[in-house]
Amino acid sequence: MGEEADRSVVVYGHGFPREILWLAGYEAVDETRPDAPVTLRDGSRISALLEPFLDPYVRSFLLRLEQGAFDRNPAVIFLRESPGALHAYQYALELRRLGLLPEDGPALFIFNLLLSPDEEVSVFNAAELARLESFLREIQPRRAGSVRETLERVSLRASLLGQIAQAQSGGRLSGTAAFNTRNAAMHMPLARSIEVLNQLRGRDLRKPPAPDLRFALLGSPLAGGGLHRVVEEFGTLALDLQSGLPAPTPPKDLQQAVLQFSEASLSPRQARPNAFIEALEPLLAKHRIETVLWQVDPTDDLWGWHMPNMRDLCDRMEIGFIDLGFIQAWPDEVCLGEARRRLRGAMS
Template identity: 30%
Template sequence: MDSIGAGRSDATEILARVFAGADGGAAKLDTPIVGIFGNGAPETLIAASGATPVHVNFGRLDQAAPGAMDAVIEPFVDPEVRIFLNRFAGGAFDGFAGIVFVRDDAPALTAYQYALEWVRQGSARGATPPLFLLNTIHAATAPVRAFNRVQIEKLMDFLAGIGLPRIGDGELAQQARHASRRHKALAATSGSAEDAMMFRIAGRFLPMQRHAQLLEEAMDQTGPTDAGSGVRLGIVGSPLFSERAYTTFGKYGPIVCDLQPFGQVWPGDWEEAETVETMLELLAGDAFCHRISPPNRYRERVVEALVAARCELVLCQLAQTDDTFGWDIPELSRQLDDRGIGFVNLGFRDAQPDDAWLARAGKLIARAAEARS
């Protein structure tokens, strides 16, 4: 944890430890644990059932040592998938009640297919948790509403099958209030770019109310922080949770709109819905999902958010295995240019960018920022 340490508030230090430990701290929770892989799961529904949703695709693995599944994983598979699969095969999630994979998320679908086949072929050792693929559609038609309702019913059946109670709108509404409190707390956070990223991602491994409480305490203990000077930055592209990358970006201005999948698109607004029907409506209309229909709605929503945040310069960064966001770059760049917003394509990078990539990124951002001054 390069940027977090001495001199920080107790709540911030707790958030830092949770962020660093990722799903490794799940064993300390006193509720059943349901793993989540990907954005787009109705986490309030899972939490209302009495479990804690914990994201499973942020773990670490010794890159030097071969994993149990390396021999069958294709080289083009995302690093987060490879790490998850090797940890899955090694028993890291055997204590989980189940794992939900979100079809909307390309790495999640790949992870589900590999994990399911690994279990089906009898290669798994120990008591691997039951697996579930959530496949919702993002459009506003009657057939889609009917299809999505079936998907949610199947999810509720899955949760009941692993020993959790079926819930109604009353239980969902209570959990939605925790989600609303968390949303307000996230909106009120301030500090460095890397701290803001850490604050948000730590919540993927905590009960919602605990996350909200820690965020509130961190802000109470540290007080408001000036966003700093420089150009107003936006981030788009592949999932990113590198502290060093955020430190590099933050040198050139405040990050006011973080739209990569590990940024502010999580948690989704459907988490604050107090009825299942409203939750389904909001989930189906999530325009930050690449599978939204019509497809151009995703790019339109990204531009809307960047403009609303008054971004001056947008940074695009891509994973080596990206096969999703890159298609949007030419048109996105053109639309931002039409609105007077700069766009810098920082190119492909490793899951944890190395010194060379960070140095090159810094030079590109500095050049673009200077051109706007």
């Protein structure tokens, strides 16, 4: 990815608000979801300790850490509220303590932002932000450049993500292309991610298709785009939350970035019961969704709990609901074949 990415802070956690790090004056790349499963190398000292039920992203991260993928990065910051992030952090600490991971690897930090609009949570999150900034000052100088310039770039990135989502919803952009590009941009520093998103916006637009069935794809985070291609065999993938939540209103400063994250109703980990499902209702209506497609990873311990309420919401809105079952993070042909069979059966 280049020297700038090598110097960047690595973040781990689905939906990690990188805006916080950018506005704090640090470059950040999101390495939660690699493009492909990490290949196990001969001589791995940790592979036998990684249980079969471990989150696939946690497994891939730990193997990459062992293989030296982040040796040139100053730190890895884990988002506590993200599924699997605490496990990744705890495993990394323990494996390093046992001498199975190098001591001179990146510093490890758990960032415990809470998801709630309550005033007490705001106080707690402010303390967590101060702790993060203190940690960052110890490991790396702030990036050169003005706060104003960073704000402009963060705003431009949010605008591009919004335009891509709008083009996808209108059928002028393939959902597969949008997903793959958003995922790729996660691994890139801010300026490079803007370039890639801007290239997609201008390159892959097409004429709107004839009226077609409009799908929303919800559920566990995916790293491979195979399922998106299957869905587009049956209709328009108008809404896809697999690459993160819709672009928020750009924050005006660092504190607002933290506040926006903590109050985001579209996070499945929101403290208030049913906040996530309630926030989906206007989004499904806005994108004129006719059928929700739901899938979970075989190791899932979050999204499955939302499925009953999601079914109820679809019933109230009089839209379809198709459970695609277990879908791997990087779906193989067997997995995709089963998803295709379920789709065909539900729509026949």
